[in-house]
Amino acid sequence: MAKLDTTRRGVLATGLTGTFLFAFHLPVRAFTEPEEAPDSTQGKFAPNAFIRIDRTGKITLVMPQVEMGQGVYTSIPMIIAEELDADFAQVAFEHAPANEKLYANPMLGVQATGNSNSVRAWWKPLRTAGATAKAMLVEAAAQQWKVDPASCTAANSVVTHTASGRKLAYGQLVDAAAKVAPPKNVTLKDPKDFVLIGRRVKRLDTPNKTDGKVVYGIDAMLPGMKFATIEASPVLGGKVAQVDQAAAMKVPGVEKVIVLDDMVAVVGQHFWAAKKGLEAANVTWNDGANAKVNSAQIWNELRAASRKDGLVAKQRGDAAKALGDGEKVEAAYEMPFLAHATMEPMNCTVQLKPDSCEIWLGTQIMARVQSTAAQLTGLPPEKVIVHNHLLGGGFGRRLEPDMALKAIRVAQHLNGEPVKVVWTREEDLRHDVYRPVYRDVIQASLKDGRIKGWKYKVSGSSVVARWLPPAFTGNHDIDFDTVDSAVDTPYDLPDFRVEVVRCEPPGVTTGFWRGVGPNNNVFAIECFMDELAKKAGKDPVQFRLDHLHGSPRHQAVLKLVAEKSGWGSPLPERVGRGVSVQPSFASYIATVVEAEVDHDGEVRLRRVTCAVDTGIAVNPDTIEAQLQGGLIFGLTAALYGDVPIKHGRVQLSNFNDYRMLRIDQTPPIAVHVVKSAEPPGGIGETGVTAGPPALRNAIFAATGIPLRRMPVDREVLAGRKQA
Amino acid sequence: MTTLHINGEEKTFDAPPDTPLLWVLRDVLGMTGTKFGCGIAQCGACTVHVDGKPVRSCLLPVSAVGDRAVTTIEGIGATDAGARVQKAWLALEVIQCGYCQSGQIMSAAALLASTPHPDDSDINAAMAGNICRCGTYVRIREAIKRAAGEREEAKNG
Numbered sequence: 001m002a003k004l005d006t007t008r009r010g011v012l013a014t015g016l017t018g019t020f021l022f023a024f025h026l027p028v029r030a031f032t033e034p035e036e037a038p039d040s041t042q043g044k045f046a047p048n049a050f051i052r053i054d055r056t057g058k059i060t061l062v063m064p065q066v067e068m069g070q071g072v073y074t075s076i077p078m079i080i081a082e083e084l085d086a087d088f089a090q091v092a093f094e095h096a097p098a099n100e101k102l103y104a105n106p107m108l109g110v111q112a113t114g115n116s117n118s119v120r121a122w123w124k125p126l127r128t129a130g131a132t133a134k135a136m137l138v139e140a141a142a143q144q145w146k147v148d149p150a151s152c153t154a155a156n157s158v159v160t161h162t163a164s165g166r167k168l169a170y171g172q173l174v175d176a177a178a179k180v181a182p183p184k185n186v187t188l189k190d191p192k193d194f195v196l197i198g199r200r201v202k203r204l205d206t207p208n209k210t211d212g213k214v215v216y217g218i219d220a221m222l223p224g225m226k227f228a229t230i231e232a233s234p235v236l237g238g239k240v241a242q243v244d245q246a247a248a249m250k251v252p253g254v255e256k257v258i259v260l261d262d263m264v265a266v267v268g269q270h271f272w273a274a275k276k277g278l279e280a281a282n283v284t285w286n287d288g289a290n291a292k293v294n295s296a297q298i299w300n301e302l303r304a305a306s307r308k309d310g311l312v313a314k315q316r317g318d319a320a321k322a323l324g325d326g327e328k329v330e331a332a333y334e335m336p337f338l339a340h341a342t343m344e345p346m347n348c349t350v351q352l353k354p355d356s357c358e359i360w361l362g363t364q365i366m367a368r369v370q371s372t373a374a375q376l377t378g379l380p381p382e383k384v385i386v387h388n389h390l391l392g393g394g395f396g397r398r399l400e401p402d403m404a405l406k407a408i409r410v411a412q413h414l415n416g417e418p419v420k421v422v423w424t425r426e427e428d429l430r431h432d433v434y435r436p437v438y439r440d441v442i443q444a445s446l447k448d449g450r451i452k453g454w455k456y457k458v459s460g461s462s463v464v465a466r467w468l469p470p471a472f473t474g475n476h477d478i479d480f481d482t483v484d485s486a487v488d489t490p491y492d493l494p495d496f497r498v499e500v501v502r503c504e505p506p507g508v509t510t511g512f513w514r515g516v517g518p519n520n521n522v523f524a525i526e527c528f529m530d531e532l533a534k535k536a537g538k539d540p541v542q543f544r545l546d547h548l549h550g551s552p553r554h555q556a557v558l559k560l561v562a563e564k565s566g567w568g569s570p571l572p573e574r575v576g577r578g579v580s581v582q583p584s585f586a587s588y589i590a591t592v593v594e595a596e597v598d599h600d601g602e603v604r605l606r607r608v609t610c611a612v613d614t615g616i617a618v619n620p621d622t623i624e625a626q627l628q629g630g631l632i633f634g635l636t637a638a639l640y641g642d643v644p645i646k647h648g649r650v651q652l653s654n655f656n657d658y659r660m661l662r663i664d665q666t667p668p669i670a671v672h673v674v675k676s677a678e679p680p681g682g683i684g685e686t687g688v689t690a691g692p693p694a695l696r697n698a699i700f701a702a703t704g705i706p707l708r709r710m711p712v713d714r715e716v717l718a719g720r721k722q723a
Numbered sequence: 724m725t726t727l728h729i730n731g732e733e734k735t736f737d738a739p740p741d742t743p744l745l746w747v748l749r750d751v752l753g754m755t756g757t758k759f760g761c762g763i764a765q766c767g768a769c770t771v772h773v774d775g776k777p778v779r780s781c782l783l784p785v786s787a788v789g790d791r792a793v794t795t796i797e798g799i800g801a802t803d804a805g806a807r808v809q810k811a812w813l814a815l816e817v818i819q820c821g822y823c824q825s826g827q828i829m830s831a832a833a834l835l836a837s838t839p840h841p842d843d844s845d846i847n848a849a850m851a852g853n854i855c856r857c858g859t860y861v862r863i864r865e866a867i868k869r870a871a872g873e874r875e876e877a878k879n880g
Binding site: 212 | 739750754757759760762796799846847848850851855856859861862864
């Protein structure tokens with residue numbers, strides 16, 4: 001079969017100007033090569049790696065991105081089915097296997113789901129895949145009728161010869177279509193002809209989530225399965241000192257205690273036995289070099305680093321000179337470590353045999369789980385079978401393979417029985433990869449109500465340097481994520497400089513956390529914009545509009561959110577409205593939070609309004625849901641999120657001290673989706689980025705206190721402590 | 724051996740009496756619809772009904788269940804309130820990752836069974852023990868109201 005004309009490079013060239021990319025990392029081959037397709041093609045029309053149609057007309061679509069709640073197992077089928085002109089009622093999904101060649105994300109260059117880019121990355125390739133398959137089905141029908149394919153149309157999985165009214169369903173065309181040569185070029189639909197995209201299509205993954213039928217990784221059940229739980233060194237780099245194996249073995253149901261250098265596992269007949277056994281084992285530790293790491297030290301090091309000059313990520317004009325023109329304003333903002341706390345705790349099931357390793361889990365990185373498991377076991381990658389599942393939350397935590405590798409290390413001490421390793425919530429919170437602490441120093445000069453010079457310096461850990469080193473070294477040691485939404489801020493800033501200082505915290509591993517770099521940068525910039533507005537004597541919305549002449553789409557959402565939120569209308573005492581604007585993930589969003597601060601410093605959320613222009617809204621209902629949920633995720637962090645470190649140990653135990661926003665604290669959230677014909681933007685992380693600065697600015701408006709550290713400090717708001 | 728009445732069936736199994744019901748359901752009986760979230764009754768993911776009342780199964784020793792009827796997410800659709808909640812959940816597309824939703828649905832079904840017309844404060848009281856990390860609370864509130872309304876429509880119709 002010929003290759004489709006849309007290569008990954010082609011996709012990259014079209015949609016992603018101005019974004020840092022892993023372009024150098026991309027495979028050069030076309031993304032669909034049928035000889036590499038998995039076995040699910042047997043007896044089916046399988047024109048590429050994504051589409052299988054059987055003789056009954058059932059259409060199974062292979063999902064190159066994973067479903068962790070963001071709705072991608074519906075939006076991706078919608079995109080394919082739109083161009084395929086498929087009957088959506090006959091569409092089902094299937095998890096993609098680990099296969100970097102077939103399923104690497106075109107924007108990331110690896111088989112990963114993240115950075116809110118599933119729809120952006122796959123928009124063209126999957127439309128092309130659908131259109132190509134449709135053309136082959138139409139050709140097959142036309143051959144059968146001996147008519148010109150151009151005289152036929154397709155809709156709802158049926159090809160119709162317009163003149164004669166003859167019809168053939170896709171299921172009837174499966175065998176003939178498999179023999180048709182795929183067209184080299186296909187025409188994609190004009191968006192005005194979309195019948196699925198833009199509709200509030202019902203999600204394909206949710207019915208089984210209402211009745212207990214859904215299977216997450218943690219629900220994998222296998223004959224003869226053992227259950228285990230683990231305790232890894234509470235200090236990074238620490239080693240096991242003592243284990244009371246005899247006490248553990250006395251617990252009913254415990255079968256084995258596995259003592260490794262940096263981890264202890266107890267295996268039993270069920271999780272409860274394993275957990276009780278591990279408690280009885282009373283593991284003690286030699287903490288090692290990180291025994292004295294604590295939060296104060298980490299912050300001292302970061303603050304010292306933030307006083308150095310950084311690498312220049314972007315500049316235009318002459319920021320240094322412009323900073324001397326007008327009133328100079330400076331502020332520094334500080335962001336805490338954050339844990340992911342996916343509702344499904346970390347877990348992985350493994351069956352390791354001498355010549356194979358089978359893995360059951362929910363992961364955002366199928367191929368990396370396979371390759372790292374192959375390295376650990378010494379097996380060839382093709383002997384490592386990874387079964388993906390729906391994810392009980394990802395948020396970036398499942399961009400790591402550690403839960404699989406730890407489970408394999410347990411399985412290496414068994415005799416080929418499958419073992420399900422489930423972490424306690426405590427283990428999950430204490431052995432996360434944490435959102436980095438950041439410190440952002442901004443300087444600007446104001447003259448006649450306008451910003452003249454702008455210098456932004458972000459200091460913090462580089463996750464990309466660990467996670468995908470070539471993307472770091474290949475970009476002159478500048479982590480594109482660390483500066484995301486700082487280098488492309490939408491404000492009119494002619495004399496502009498962004499610097500970055502890499503500073504790795506001792507004893508703490510950092511990772512991607514929903515909203516990634518933009519969370520930090522949008523927070524600092526939007527807080528600072530409010531402080532500048534106040535200095536300039538301007539309304540915060542008007543001050544932003546005055547600096548958004550270069551971005552009409554931002555202007556439009558900002559005006560819309562101001563209108564919908566009742567911006568400027570009177571409020572009771574100690575109630576404020578705060579606004580934030582963001583360019584992140586190729587979506588244009590403005591948000592207003594209305595909040596009340598009581599005299600004890602407690603904050604009550606009253607109302608949230610959000611306006612979003614995400615280009616073509618593939619499924620508007622999902623976009624609203626992602627913003628509603630993302631806002632709560634972000635506001636949770638702003639109100640509670642922190643990961644204190646003491647004696648090298650994460651000072652968290654469970655949801656009692658890593659608090660979550662609950663339903664009784666959740667305000668009404670109105671999301672207004674702007675109609676647009678632009679290509680789709682990203683959405684899954686945008687609400688997380690939007691919430692904290694808008695809340696902080698609402699608190700600023702309500703109290704006059706400009707908080708510069710997250711999370712919200714009630715002591716400061718109550719006047720018992722200096723900001 | 725212990726026998727429990729779960730979703731209208733008798734289930735007999737062997738487990739130490741202090742084993743929480745959650746782990747008997749999941750690991751011994753293979754009923755994985757009920758979820759583990761925290762193990763200390765802070766998140767509500769493990770909510771089941773015992774004689775119709777919502778209970779956190781992660782802290783309920785199996786020996787304390789006795790003859791009482793256990794209902795789990797796998798069986799809740801057989802109750803009037805449970806079926807209405809499931810329907811409303813899909814109609815309003817409440818669910819995202821879905822991991823907490825077994826517990827949310829169990830709490831909501833218990834609320835509607837005891838309080839047919841819950842107001843916002845009833846909803847807060849009944850649902851504040853259930854964490855949703857995806858933040859589906861706005862839709863959960865709407866869906867409970869919709870499920871309550873459907874009962875009215877059914878009566879009036």
